Amino acid sequence: MDLQPKDLMRTLLSALLAFLALCAAAIGLASAWIDENLVQESGFVALAAPLAEDADFQMALSDSLVEEVTGRTGLPDRLDSFVEPLVRNAAGAVTEASGYPAAWSETLRLSHAFTFAQAPDAAEPAPAVLTLDLGPVVQLVADGIGGGLGVDVPLPEDTTIDIGSIERGGLLSGVADVVQSWALYLAGAGILAVLALLAARRRGTTVALLGAGVLVIGVLGLLAREWVPAAAARAPGTSAIADVFVRGLAERAGADIAVSSLPVLVGGLVVLVLGVVLQLVAGRRRRA
Incomplete structure (x- = not known):
């Protein structure tokens, strides 16, 4: 019919x-x-926290920590000849340190806050969809080196690593605002x-x-x-x-x-x- x-x-x-x-x-x-x-923040930390136990990530983290600490700490020139082996040893051992899980969780919290912060101004764009701030883990390495040398090891001024290529404060912040209305979408x-x-x-x-x-x-x-x-x-x-x-x-x-x-x-x-x-x-x- x-x-x-x-x-x-x-x-x-x-x-x-x-x-x-x-x-x-x-x-x-x-x-x-x-x-x-x-x-x-809590969901991001829970999702990314287990990466701290990944062997490939630990290796990459160790290499990155060596680069961060040896390249930008400002240690006296007379220590340069033997400081890098100490850094490598400390960086390799940091994942076994008792403070490592807490430092990694704090790294994720800082990274999340930094990533979702608004870009400071148009003249200084923040070009990363995610910024990983290794400061707490770098602090563990610096403390380990300082204890061995008997000196305070200054931290690098910038311990962040940019991941991705979308500006913070722009598309990323817009997406964050949009997804928070998910209950309205489901009700609709x-x-x-x-x-x-x-x-x-x-x-x-x-x-x-x-x-x-x-x-x-x-x-x-x-x-x-x-x-x-x-x-x-x-x-x-x-x-x-x-x-x-x-x-x-x-x-x-x-x-x-x-x-x-x-x-x-x-x-x-x-x-x-x-x-x-x-x-x-x-x-x-x-x-x-």
Whole structure:
């Protein structure tokens, strides 16, 4: 039986509303993850803290600490001949020090605060999407060297490492502001889904399609385990420690997104099955 113009308009309107609901849901779920794990300091520290135990990162960190301490401490020239071996020993041992976990956590907190700070002014742009401040870990190395030499080792004036190429205070701050409204996006998705159901001629079919859409969102989240690290690997590097940090953070982010997507996947499957059941029941009633 051909659809009447009124029925066709209802079907098209329902389909459009369902599509918009799924788009809003996808944006809301992505924004919720970004806000919780990157924008919020506690989430960022929890996500990145385990990198301190990664062997590749520890090696890159050790090399970076040697460069930071030997290159910019301002030690007397007479100490130059033997200070670098001491620095290397101290840098290599820093990851075994009792204060290392706390220093690394403080590094992440400082880095997060520095990254999300506004750029100071237009004349001095801050060109990094993430800035890693190694100050607390450098302090551990300096303390170790100072204890061995019997002198105070001055810290470098700048212990930051830039990672990425997006200006702070610009796009990054804008993204941080946008994702914090994730609850509104999800509420909007729910309202659009209800409107799609009210406009639908066959609500069981619409429920099934919404479930299928949520299922697709969940599958895309599972695939993040592969494509997030792959995207990070293609990004241009700025230093050895930056490359290792970005790769390790991307691997953890991809894995966390995949785990967070499992409830979405299950929810989509349940809604899909419910829609199919509702449509079968409605079909039997029409035939009765």
